[in-house]
Amino acid sequence: MYFSFETIPTFVWVFIATYAIYLIKKPRLSKNEPPMVPYKYPIIGHTVDYALNADNFLVECRQKYGDPFNIYVFGQVFTIAGNEIAHEVYKQSDTFSLTIATRDMFPLYRVLKSVLDPGTLEQVVKTIREGITAKLSLYTGRLQKQIMTYINKEIGDCSSPKLIKTANDNFASMIARPIADVLVGQEISKNEDVIKAFADFTKDFTKILAIPPILSFIHPKVHTQVITLPLRIGFNPILKHLITLKKHLKPVLEKRLKEKKILGEKYEPPVDIVEYFLDNPEYETKAITDDYLTKITEFLFSIVVASIHTTSRHLTSALYDFAGRPEFWDDIYEEQLRIDKECNGELTPHHINKMVKLDSFLRESLRTFDAVASTPHRCLESYTFKNGMTIPKGRTVQTYLMDIHYNTTAYGPEPRSFLPYHGLENNFSASRTDKNFFMFGAGKHACPGRFFAVSEIKIGLHKLILNYHIRTPSGKVEKKVHYGPFSEPPVAGLIFESRKK
Template sequence: MALVTQLAHSASALAPLLLPSIAAIIALALFQRFFAPNPLSNIPTVGDQEYPGYEKKRQAYLTGKAKDLYVEGYTKFKHGLFRIVTPNAGNVIVVSPSFLGELKKLPDDVVSFDAALDDFMHTKYTLIPTHEAVIPHTVKSSLTPSLPRLNPQISQEVQIAFSQEIAPLISMSQAASESEWAPININSKLLRIVAKVSGRIFIGPELCHDERYLEAAVGYTVSVMEAQRAVEKMNPWLRPFAAWRLPEVKKLAEMEKDATAFLRPVVEARREKQRKGEEEERDNDMLQWLMDSADQGQGKAHGKWGEDTTTTRKLARLQLAISFAAIHTTTLVTTHAVYSLAADKGLQDTLREEVRSVLKEHSDGVFTTSALQAMKKTDSFLKETMRFHPLGQTSFSRKVLKTFVLSNGQVMPKGSTIQVPNYAVSRDPDVYPNPDVFDPLRFYNLRNEARGKGEVEQAATNQFVSVNKEFLTFGYGRHACPGRFFAANEIKMILANLVMTYEMGLAEGETERYRDWDIAAGTIPDPTKNVMFRSLVV
């Protein structure tokens, strides 16, 4: 008790000395916050006239105006920079693609892809697994080199998934209505098809059809985006107090718990076989590659693989992260493509003719790597689909961790975020002639023109998986999407099997391709729409 009293007296004696110091620190912080020179004050902000004030700009961004704001800024400041208010607090600087050359050279401790992803996905609240550098490492070192061997397996899985997900619905519709055409919500079906096909490579042929796996993979994918959007709608100042109580965030935590409960015994069973030497043939999929990477100590050499790299929980969470990355974007791109096909019978005929010709000429009906590469019109159609219907308004998002200066003298302060206006670039007539026209053979023709001039490198830049300053959907620089080669092959096989098996059309009364939904900085195909299917008569 005497000690407590002594401490109290000491604190009282020190208070007159400490309080001025504390007050000075607070005053300095307030001065820096409100009165210190802002290095970004010379960069214009878009939307000032239409949406005066921070909250009106934020709400405009959230309610479908983001696309217009990015286009406005790019049009006015095409070769420079502008600022935009997003749903998240902080300075967001949108830069011209002309700066990408210098930006991609900056190290990750100056401009961070991972930190920008954390902000976008709100991982502070959603707790989704990010910063797992072992995933891109494994994709680059194991998955992509294995694609020539894996492509026939992927093709087989596409056919199996079609027979389970689409064919029964057509048969049921014919039996019920005596109509050849069956309405199918293709977005929901593609979620399951992509999950099965991707799962064949991620977790193996036995488990990729298990409903518990599908529920985990598809459910987690959907729940992640629901939680992200829910947090994004919330005012930034309120998130630290209430985001964790959002139903969508709570559901995501439950989904992860359930998925981990399913995946854990799968990992444990494989480890037990290894310990006992009972493996008749070593599994050759992403799960095994990740396990091998952990066993070899590769994880610690490639980012936040952590001390629990060999634990089943860690591997299960990595499987969820891989499933989300693969299923979400692949399903969206494929749905976009199917909607365009349904609205254009001539395009279906064009792709169908190419697929038949290529399979006959190159591989006797097998989707080999050479056959997929020869499907140049299909490749062009996919690239044009992503140009015309990009999944987001921006690309190359980076969080500034250390203040630096651009070549034009502009200071980029720590804590700000950099973006490149992907959508606006894709609609720039100086980059793409007639940019508002959907031309499925745009890149096919560009490749032929370049090849005719002997410009081999230029021809290569017009491939679907190519990354350059004019096509930023897959990102740019060393963090460009590592899984795009696998995704491209998977999407091509799905579309090829669709046009070879079915005719597609729009729902009754619809005459134009279904309109997209703009949600904040994202663009998705309308998930409520049906596509009409009927079996192709050869």
């Protein structure tokens, strides 16, 4: 290879730039920090292992370096907290912030400006607890009707086996219907454009985040600025969803305000989050202005982000777990058939609670979802764990979910095996959080919508199992799709065949 004299300065500057980045980005650990796992490649660190083989990589790190330990990924030091330490992180809610860490990794505030307001999250949590969880019994019948609407429309008659592809939406439309019913009421939830807006909102936003954080090697904020650049220059793939909801929501809000004024105490308020919002003194209004409409629309989509995408993924995953395990089909079907006869097809919370085998199966599906590490928390001030290790202010702590969900103390010598009745045998419901089950978080900041989500999934599974034989194309358990430490349901599709009545 020939090198001219002119190329020498180029190589020199490349070498200097690379070495400068190395010096700047070289991890600098404080005293008494968790051990840093050694890595081979400067600047890159553990990025390749973490991105391509997170499960095996973190298992090996845990065995060699204990809990917690530090890794260096995409230009940042992360502390990985497993079964022994994660509980301490979740208990120290004043020191570790899930909200700030998530906001940096999932910059939704670029679209929903109200997300930046610290009071928004508190209001969302309060709304879910008071407006949804506390009124769950009032929603049960409506959830069933919406789910059956989806089943009849999208799956329908399967007298001959029908392959339903799941890769594109993971039954998001099935979950979006009852969510829309609860959030915006029965008038709007029948509108297919609104259903589509709810189902596609999170999916369309995550397309922006699909770019690997390569620029984080320079600085995490550089990556965030680049991936959100389209939003700042006017290309907003989810703006259409906001416009759709505002269009259909405005006449409903105006109608309700008018009826309240005319009827006074005789006004019968609908049971939904829109009405809860209108009744909140903080959001009281005499006219539906565009600013007010934007505020309530962004608030509703804040709940959508936290509900539809996650719930639909876990419903889909549970269907795959059921479809690939024929040894449990009859047992779970018989429970659903018995409950269906008891309630004459109209489920109540009492009947949903009696689905103990289905509930236990769902809990196990959630436990074995195979997300390796997730739920980041930002350390707001230097913190020393009870074991004496200290992490500095600004550090992100990742929850090592597999270390929690696959620990031998709780789940026996083969914790990675599927234990469908572990929850039933130990009196653990699918919505219950404990030190060995972090699917919904832990402590006082555990997901407030988990009771609604579990009920929704159980109703969906109940109706589908009652109406169809469901199996995988291979006849076996399909493998989940992994993206670094994250997982998604399989994409092989599910075969539905109508049961003979």
